[in-house]
Amino acid sequence: MKTYRFGIIGCGRISENHMESIKVLPGARLAAVCDINAEALTKASRTYDCKGYTNYQEMLADSNIDVVNICTESGLHARIAIDAIQAGKHVLVEKPMAMSLAEADRMIAAARKVGVKLGVVHQNRFNKAIVKLRKAVEFERFGKLTHAAAVVRWNRNDEYYSQAPWRGTWEQDGGCLMNQSIHNIDLLQWMMGPVESLFAYTATNLRDIEGEDIGAVVLKFYNDALGIIEATTTIYPTNLEETLSIFGSNGTACIGGIAVNKIEAWRFPGDNEAAILADQGNEPPNVYGFGHADIIDDFMQAITEDREPAVSGEEGRKALEIILAIYHSAKYKKEVTLPLKEQFTIGIGL
Incomplete structure (x- = not known):
């Protein structure tokens, strides 16, 4: 070897x-x-x-x-x-x-x-629960995909942002969408396919940072399914959840826990949901899984x-493109279509 x-x-x-x-x-x-x-x-x-x-x-x-x-x-x-x-x-x-x-x-x-x-x-693509979810998508167990929701409700307090001067800045970091929620956005597009368009709002409500500490997004995928992204680092007093829910004409799955590591719901014809929910690994010690x-x-x-x-690099680019489109939508208060036709960057030059 x-x-x-x-x-x-x-x-x-x-x-x-x-x-x-x-x-x-x-x-x-x-x-x-x-x-x-x-x-x-x-x-x-x-x-x-x-x-x-x-x-x-x-x-x-x-x-x-x-x-x-x-x-x-x-x-x-x-x-x-x-x-x-x-x-x-x-x-x-x-x-x-x-x-x-x-x-x-x-x-x-x-x-x-x-x-x-x-x-x-x-x-997180290698989380046991996510691997099972991906197989269900590949084998078309959901039937026609109808909609999905990616939710990150975590806590990042003032102490977190003050630990390093680059945190929360446009030049080096971005906000909760680019830093904390990008993993779940990657999983969302991996399961649902390419995004056709989106509309977003972002806000900086509690932290003294350049980037956002909350974001809300509605998406339309090329397969006509709809999506929702909720991302925030303003949850008190500690991290609550990172959840990915997928819905289709034949089934429902919700992967939650602190970092999309735990099956919360698994409802497909012929599957024993209770047995599946009981057969899960340990909770990870932190959000990194x-x-x-x-x-x-x-x-x-x-x-x-x-x-x-x-x-790959091409795969990693997909979530980045979605987040840049979200920032552009939030800044100009308009629907943005993908693939992006311009080279948007975050911050002042967006």
């Missing part, structure tokens, strides 16, 4: 999920970490017994690194990813893959040109088999 040597850029909040996953995966080894924060870098390099870099360009010059995982603030994803790709590294980047479609397209084009793999971390190891493992297999990873 080939061993893939990983380098992680960014040793903040999400990086531990990557480090712990690499630690336990056969065929994976953490070779290096990088961060401009000396304390975070020292802690990570000592804990996982690997090299530490304060300059990511120096890390990219390390020939012992095969794969680079990017865990920095979102606004840096595209530049670092393209640099890593041009250095000949396979790249697995946290969500959102970029802050604009132009950036995302440059990343995808660069990976194709160099011949390396580009993947985006939407780990258990999927990071699975998505990293799939990425290694994609390299070995020379195929696209489960969540």
Whole structure:
């Protein structure tokens, strides 16, 4: 078995999920970490017994690194990813893959040109309940899809946003739709198919941030089904739920829990709903769930088999496009059709 040597850029909040996953995966080894924060870098390099870099360009010059995982603030994803790709590294980047479609397209084009793999971390696609839901969609158990709802009701208080100056900014982060709800938006479009049009309202009601802390969206899919997105980080006192509900002419499914990890309703002819609800795994310790190891493992297999990873750059681009369309709709108070015909970006230039 080939061993893939990983380098992680960014040793903040999400990086531990990557480090712990690499630690336990056969065929994976953490070779290096990088961060401009000396304390975070020292802690990570000592804990996982690997090299530490304060300059990511120096890390990219390390020939012992095969794969680079990017865990920095979102606004840096595209530049670092393209640099890593041009250095000949396979790249697995946290969500959102970029802050604009132009950036995302440059990343995808660069990976194709160099011949390396580009993947985006939407780990909830590997949740046990979501895998079961996806199979039901693929086998057309819902019949005609009629509508769906993606709901994220979480808490991110002032302390969360004050921990880092980039949080909640247009340049580096965006609001609750781009940061917290993008995973559920990815799942919504994965289950329901391409979005034809949408109309959105957003607001910043409780937090002193540039981005939104609540968003409400109505969508129309190309298959004539309708959708609803509710996203907020203003729930008190703690996280409440992340739920994805799918409805069709033959069945109903609702996946909930803290991070779309638990089947709340499963109603199809011939299925024993009570038995299905009783046969579920443990609640995840946090909103990140258990999927990071699975998505990293799939990425290694994609390299070995020379195929696209489960969540390729093209796949990661889809949720990004929907969110940019939402921001455009909210700003100009109009219905927006997809695919986007212009290169919208968030913030002042939207």
